[in-house]
Amino acid sequence: MTLAHILRRADTVKTIHLEGYRADQLQRAARFWVGNAAAKFRKDDSIKALTDVLSDPDAGQRVFDSLSKAQQQVVSIYARYGPTVSGALISAELRNRGLIQDPEPGKYVSHRADVVNDLRDKLALSSSGSSTSYYSSSWYQRHYSTLTLHPALAVVAQPIAPMSWKPSAACGEVQSDCQRSATEVVLDLWRVAWELVYMGSWKTNKGGTLTKTSQNRLRKLVPLDAPDTDPMSPPDPQSLYYELLRGIGCLAPYDEPYDLRDDLLDQHVAQPIAMQAWRWVRAWLHMHLWQDGIGVVPDRDSQRDPVRIEPSHLYQARELLVWGLCRVAHSDDDWLDLETFLKDLWQATPDDRISFYWGRFTWDPAFEMGRRRDRFPSGDERRLAFWLAREGTWAANAIMVTLVTLGLVERGRTRDKAARFCFRLTDLGRAVFGAPELEMAPVSYEPQFLTVQPNFDVLVYVDQAEAARVCDLARFAAHASNAGGQVRTFTLQRDMVYGALESGLSLDEIESFLNRHSRTPLPDNVTRMLAEWAGKRESLVLRTDVSLACSPDGHTMAKGRAMGDGMTLLPKMSDSKAKKDYPQWYLVDHRQVPQTWTASELGLLCDDDINSVAYQRLSEIAEHAKTGWQLTPASIARARQQGMTVERLIDWLHAHLSHDLPPVLELAIRNWTGRAEAFAGRVHLLQIADLKARDAILGSAVFEPLLAAHIPPDWFVVHDAKAAEVKRLLKTLGFAIREAYQALSLEASRQAQQIERREVAPSKRRSRARW
Amino acid sequence: MKTARSRLDELLPLLQPQGRELHINAAILEVADMALLAELAADAKIRRFLLARISDTAALVDPGCAEALEAALLTAGHTPKRLQGEWQ
Numbered sequence: 001m002t003l004a005h006i007l008r009r010a011d012t013v014k015t016i017h018l019e020g021y022r023a024d025q026l027q028r029a030a031r032f033w034v035g036n037a038a039a040k041f042r043k044d045d046s047i048k049a050l051t052d053v054l055s056d057p058d059a060g061q062r063v064f065d066s067l068s069k070a071q072q073q074v075v076s077i078y079a080r081y082g083p084t085v086s087g088a089l090i091s092a093e094l095r096n097r098g099l100i101q102d103p104e105p106g107k108y109v110s111h112r113a114d115v116v117n118d119l120r121d122k123l124a125l126s127s128s129g130s131s132t133s134y135y136s137s138s139w140y141q142r143h144y145s146t147l148t149l150h151p152a153l154a155v156v157a158q159p160i161a162p163m164s165w166k167p168s169a170a171c172g173e174v175q176s177d178c179q180r181s182a183t184e185v186v187l188d189l190w191r192v193a194w195e196l197v198y199m200g201s202w203k204t205n206k207g208g209t210l211t212k213t214s215q216n217r218l219r220k221l222v223p224l225d226a227p228d229t230d231p232m233s234p235p236d237p238q239s240l241y242y243e244l245l246r247g248i249g250c251l252a253p254y255d256e257p258y259d260l261r262d263d264l265l266d267q268h269v270a271q272p273i274a275m276q277a278w279r280w281v282r283a284w285l286h287m288h289l290w291q292d293g294i295g296v297v298p299d300r301d302s303q304r305d306p307v308r309i310e311p312s313h314l315y316q317a318r319e320l321l322v323w324g325l326c327r328v329a330h331s332d333d334d335w336l337d338l339e340t341f342l343k344d345l346w347q348a349t350p351d352d353r354i355s356f357y358w359g360r361f362t363w364d365p366a367f368e369m370g371r372r373r374d375r376f377p378s379g380d381e382r383r384l385a386f387w388l389a390r391e392g393t394w395a396a397n398a399i400m401v402t403l404v405t406l407g408l409v410e411r412g413r414t415r416d417k418a419a420r421f422c423f424r425l426t427d428l429g430r431a432v433f434g435a436p437e438l439e440m441a442p443v444s445y446e447p448q449f450l451t452v453q454p455n456f457d458v459l460v461y462v463d464q465a466e467a468a469r470v471c472d473l474a475r476f477a478a479h480a481s482n483a484g485g486q487v488r489t490f491t492l493q494r495d496m497v498y499g500a501l502e503s504g505l506s507l508d509e510i511e512s513f514l515n516r517h518s519r520t521p522l523p524d525n526v527t528r529m530l531a532e533w534a535g536k537r538e539s540l541v542l543r544t545d546v547s548l549a550c551s552p553d554g555h556t557m558a559k560g561r562a563m564g565d566g567m568t569l570l571p572k573m574s575d576s577k578a579k580k581d582y583p584q585w586y587l588v589d590h591r592q593v594p595q596t597w598t599a600s601e602l603g604l605l606c607d608d609d610i611n612s613v614a615y616q617r618l619s620e621i622a623e624h625a626k627t628g629w630q631l632t633p634a635s636i637a638r639a640r641q642q643g644m645t646v647e648r649l650i651d652w653l654h655a656h657l658s659h660d661l662p663p664v665l666e667l668a669i670r671n672w673t674g675r676a677e678a679f680a681g682r683v684h685l686l687q688i689a690d691l692k693a694r695d696a697i698l699g700s701a702v703f704e705p706l707l708a709a710h711i712p713p714d715w716f717v718v719h720d721a722k723a724a725e726v727k728r729l730l731k732t733l734g735f736a737i738r739e740a741y742q743a744l745s746l747e748a749s750r751q752a753q754q755i756e757r758r759e760v761a762p763s764k765r766r767s768r769a770r771w
Numbered sequence: 772m773k774t775a776r777s778r779l780d781e782l783l784p785l786l787q788p789q790g791r792e793l794h795i796n797a798a799i800l801e802v803a804d805m806a807l808l809a810e811l812a813a814d815a816k817i818r819r820f821l822l823a824r825i826s827d828t829a830a831l832v833d834p835g836c837a838e839a840l841e842a843a844l845l846t847a848g849h850t851p852k853r854l855q856g857e858w859q
Contacts, residue, residue, distance in 0.1 A: 498850040533850070539803035540844065540851040544837045546858045547795045548825065550788035561859055564826030566788065569799065572856040578795050585793040590834035612788045613834060616823045619784075643815030 003278045003435035005159075007285075007322060009084045013148050015054065016126050018047045026050065029123035033063060050123065053152055060152030063124070070099055070115050075124065076160035078149035087144035088316045088352035090116065092323055096163060096348055116144055124150050143352060162437055165327035167336055168344050172414040174335040174422045178232075179410035181486065182273045182428050185280075186467035188224060190269065190474055192241040193250065195221040197260050207299025208255050209289045210242055215296065218242070231363040234405045235295030243290040247283020269468050274431040274440040276467070280406050281432055285318050293361030293397030306357060309394070313356035320354050321345070321395055322433065325403075329425055329434030335412060338400065338421040339367045342392045346384055354391045365396045365421055399423055408432060445469075452514055454523040458490040469517065476500035476510055492526065494533045507534040545572045549585070550612060588613055597656040601664040603631030607656075617652055620644065631665070633672040646673045684718040685711075686726060687741050702729065776827065779805060782812035786823035786831055798832035799825070800840065800851075817843050 018026060026046035030038035034049045041049065053059045064075065077093045078085050094100045099115055119125045125147040149157070195218060196202060202214040210218065215238065224237040234240055242251070250265045251257035268276060288311035291297050297308030309317075324345045328336065346353065370392060373385035400423060403409040408429030413419040425433060431440035446464035450473065453459065458477050460470060463486040470488075476497050477490035500510065507530060514522050547570040549557055560568035578587055588594075588611050596609040606628035607614055621639045622629035639649060646669060653661050671678075686707070688694040694714050697703050706726050709717040718726050730737060744752065802808045805827045811817045812830075820840035822833040832840055844851045 494850065495845075502853060537850045537852045539807065540849055541801040542798065542832075542837065542841055542844075542851045542853045543801065543855075543857060544798045544853070545856045546797055546799055547793060548797045548799065548831065550786060550792045550794065550825075552788045552790065563799075563829050564785075564824075567786070567825040567829075569858045570793075571858050573795055575795065578793055582793045585791045586789075588792055588794045590794060590796045590798070593834055610789050612786050612792055613794075613822065615787050615789060616784075617833075619787075641815070643817075643819030645819070648819065 001272055001275055002439060003274060003432070005080060005435055006278060006281055006326065006432055007081050007089065007319060009082060013083050013151055013154070016050070016123065016150065018050055018123075021123075025121070028121060032122040032124075033059065056152070060150075060154075060156040064153055064156050067124075068115075071119055071124075072157075073097065073099060073160060074115050074119060075149060075153050075157045078125070078147075079154060079157035080159035080162075083149040083151070083154040084146060085149075086146045086316070086319060088320055088349070089323060090144050090147070091351035092320060092349045095351060097160075116147070120147060124153055126150065159436075162330040162434075163327050164331040165324065165336075165344075166331070167340055168347075169337060169340045171335045171337040171340070171422050172416050172420070174412040175415050176410055176412040178404055178412075179426060180404065180407040181463045182277060182407045183462045183465050183467040183470055184486075184488075185405070185407045186269060186273070186276065187462065187470050187474065187479075187488070188222075188237075189241050189244060190265070190471045191222050191479055192218065192224075192238055193245055193260055193262075193265055194474070196242070196245075196251075197262070201258060204256055204258075205298065207289050208246065208257055209296050209299070210239060215239060232401055232404075232411075234401050235293070235362045236290065237405065239296045240290050240402070240405065243287045244280055244283050247287055248279045269471050272440075273443070273467055274428060274435075277406065277408060277428050277432050278435065281322070281408070284402065284406070285315065285322065288314055292402045293363060293394055294358070295362070309356045309358045316352065317354040317356065317391065317394065318398065320349050320352070321398055324348065325399075325425065325429070325433045329430045329432075329438060333424065333430070335422040335424045337414075338365065338396055338423055339369065339388070339392075341399075341423075342367075342388060342395055343369070343384060345395070346387055346392070353387070354395060355387075356391060356394075358394065359390045361393050361397050363397050363401055364393060365400070367392060367396075396421070403429070448517055448519045450514075450517050451520055452492075452518050452522055452526055454525055456492040456526060456529070458492060458514075460488045460490060462486050462488050472513060473517075475503070476505065492530070497530060497533045498537055501534060501537055507531065543569075547571065547573050547578070549582075586611055593655055595656060595658045597653070597658065599631075599653065599657055599659075599662060599665055601662040603665055603668065605629040605631065614656060617656070621649055621652070631669065636669060636672045640673060646670060684720060684723040684726075685741070686716040686718050686730075687714055688716070689714050689742055693735075776805070779809045779812065779824065779827070782809060783818065783821055783824045783830060786825050794831070797834075798837035798840070799829055800832055801829045804828060811844075811849075814847060817847060 021029075023043035023046070026043055027038060027041050030041050030046040030049045033053050038046060038049055064072065067075065074094070077090065077097075081089060081093075091100075094116065116125065120127070127145050127147050199214070199217060199221070202217070203211040204214070205211055215236065218238045222238055224241075245251045245260075245265075246254060246257060248264075248268055250261050250268065252259050252261050268279065271279075288308075289297055289299055291309055291314060294308065300307065301310055324341070328341075367388045369385045370389035373382065373389050376382035376385050399409055400411050400421060404411050404423075408426055409423050410426050411421065411423045413421060427440060430438055443466075445466040446461070449461050449465035449469070451459045457480065458473065460473065462470060473490060476492070476499070478493050478496050480489040480491045497510065501507070511522065511527065511530060514526075548563070549560060549568040549570055551566040551568075554566040556562040556566060557568040557570070560570040563569050573581070575587070575589060578585075590613075593613055594609060594611070596607050596614070598606045603622075604625060604627070605618065605622055607618065610618075618629045620642065621635055621644065622631045623635045624630075636649070640646075649669060650661065650666060653665075688697055691714075697707075697716065698710060703726075706719060706722040706729070707716045708719050711717065727737060800811075800821065802811065808824070808828055808830065812821065817840065820833050820836040820843060821830045824830050841851060841853060
């Protein structure tokens with residue numbers, strides 16, 4: 001499979017919007033495309049002529065042949081990366097192929113003299129967005145906008161040959177530090193994906209990133225983080241993989257993912273490893289909520305208080321970095337000194353540089369030139385030194401951390417005393433960045449890449465294993481550790497095997513997989529245990545969405561499966577089919593039980609249209625009564641002994657009752673389960689209706705030891721032993737002691753309660769609105 | 772001494788159809804032997820999701836509780852095989 005260029009845009013352009021151009025612009029373009037006959041064309045004529053060109057199969061070749069050599073090269077560059085190419089990328093290409101030069105000091109370059117602008121005037125290149133100034137002088141940098149090659153030229157132009165990379169300084173002898181196999185990357189991606197599934201649900205922030213809580217959960221489930229002492233480990237690695245999964249379309253929907261598309265993940269993992277890596281890099285190019293050397297960032301920008309690298313700047317930075325790495329892929333397979341590479345990249349992209357405002361990264365390579373940046377006089381050297389300390393550090397994090405994590409770059413250090421940071425592309429990286437010219441040689445994987453031990457551990461040699469096969473293993477064995485570099489330990493566990501069997505694997509498939517890929521015979525105890533686990537699953541079967549015919553006369557049906565006396569299991573059927581095929585049978589739909597019960601406040605339940613579901617439920621929670629069923633404290637206690645919860649019992653009542661559940665009955669059910677307590681007995685009460693007198697007694701030191709409590713608004717509970725003393729004291733103080741108390745009737749109390757609620761409600765609304 | 776069936780009758784009585792009934796969208800739990808069903812019925816956290824027995828080795832799941840029953844079985848260390856719409 002030949003990969004497309006990693007920077008090639010997927011868009012195809014079939015038309016150009018000509019209406020927005022002026023008549024003179026269109027006439028000039030028409031003369032270029034159809035000849036001098038267009039010199040007298042009006043706007044409509046020019047549009048027609050230029051539109052006809054799109055359907056003329058020879059027009060593209062004719063025009064291409066008429067272009068100058070430099071123009072043909074420009075068109076071929078667009079054919080390599082396009083048809084649409086960003087301004088930064090085209091600037092870098094033109095500059096490094098010698099197709100544009102800086103004007104002499106103090107002089108401007110005319111608009112027409114610029115090879116891109118000339119093609120743009122002729123509509124061989126066009127902009128779909130807003131036009132960008134394309135001036136050029138010795139004082140200003142050259143900028144191009146994103147331009148698209150004319151569809152007729154895109155068909156005929158051959159992509160230009162790739163450029164190689166020549167470092168300005170050679171790299172010394174290098175000791176490799178870190179190289180990850182592609183299988184390790186796939187396995188990490190796979191684990192993050194499936195742990196998201198096992199999490200069940202996860203919360204996302206604006207933009208679709210994981211919330212802090214979800215990140216922490218995922219971190220616990222998939223511990224990918226290196227020890228704190230390793231600054232060259234990626235920040236928030238789980239989120240890096242999460243964003244990769246989003247980028248390759250395995251999490252849906254993109255903006256607010258809540259679902260893993262396991263079918264797409266399976267398809268992805270089944271692809272050749274170079275294709276998988278190519279898709280990771282494409283996802284990384286557009287990944288703006290996980291940033292190299294920073295980690296997860298919020299989806300917002302602020303000029304005053306930046307919280308991330310602005311996404312369009314980051315995309316341009318990654319695009320230019322990848323452009324450099326593509327050139328590296330077409331060079332000798334030598335180690336590159338990191339600082340030298342970045343300096344060379346800076347020199348190679350003078351027009352549109354990697355440029356943004358951010359300076360805090362998890363790994364600081366402390367470039368020599370960057371450290372001494374304040375010592376340089378103003379000029380290019382000083383600019384480069386500051387660039388190395390900021391954008392250069394980002395690029396270092398991208399190369400030495402992110403791309404190493406993705407298995408595309410191998411990092412090392414020189415063996416000399418300076419121990420300078422170096423890197424080179426892995427075979428995978430060379431295939432991805434060198435596409436389409438370079439292809440990865442077919443990899444021969446070791447068929448026996450694991451060892452099953454009697455303690456149920458499975459040792460996997462990931463450097464020798466095909467990624468898809470390790471993912472197959474991860475379906476039924478838990479990843480235990482990644483200690484030991486290229487050896488990963490998995491463990492055969494009952495719940496994992498069960499999960500695999502539930503997802504459709506059979507015991508035979510699991511055993512044959514282990515036998516096929518194991519370097520040693522499968523231990524007997526492992527074989528036995530696998531069979532036992534599978535057998536246990538077979539001994540307990542939960543069938544859903546089935547139909548059951550129940551007949552009290554013991555009749556079973558011939559076309560179903562007899563289950564017991566009068567019970568026949570039938571296939572799933574719809575409500576309408578059931579009514580049609582079994583017209584004489586009482587239909588009980590388990591998704592919607594009939595609401596045929598009535599209940600009194602005292603718990604008397606009646607059901608005129610009883611069925612076995614209702615009967616079983618009633619017999620579980622109530623006792624037979626003369627006129628139906630009676631809920632009693634004893635029946636509720638019995639139900640609770642059998643595992644019934646109060647909430648479930650009340651849910652049943654709500655489901656079956658043809659009316660609202662009486663509140664008093666609900667209260668009683670809750671009380672019978674011992675939740676609420678009440679006191680009923682004799683107490684001495686003192687009522688002081690006069691508010692002033694009540695307040696005086698409330699604040700009295702003489703009354704305090706005699707009173708047990710105050711019941712607002714005007715009642716006091718008197719200590720039993722002090723009742724006589726209180727009476728005496730009241731008489732002494734001049735109170736007239738009445739024998740009858742004053743109290744509101746229950747109806748008056750309810751009305752007062754309703755008035756109180758109405759008065760309180762508006763103030764609650766106000767308080768909510770305020771806060 | 773109680774027989775296994777009488778114990779099972781106490782823990783999980785047989786379904787009492789009130790006439791000819793056809794249950795649709797139902798869920799059934801089938802086990803290998805009566806002892807296992809008795810073991811499950813004796814566990815209150817599982818019993819609460821079983822409506823009644825339909826044979827010595829099968830129970831009708833309380834309507835709407837198949838998911839909860841599966842979760843309860845897994846929590847209790849069982850590994851039920853789940854089949855949707857398969858009746859044979």
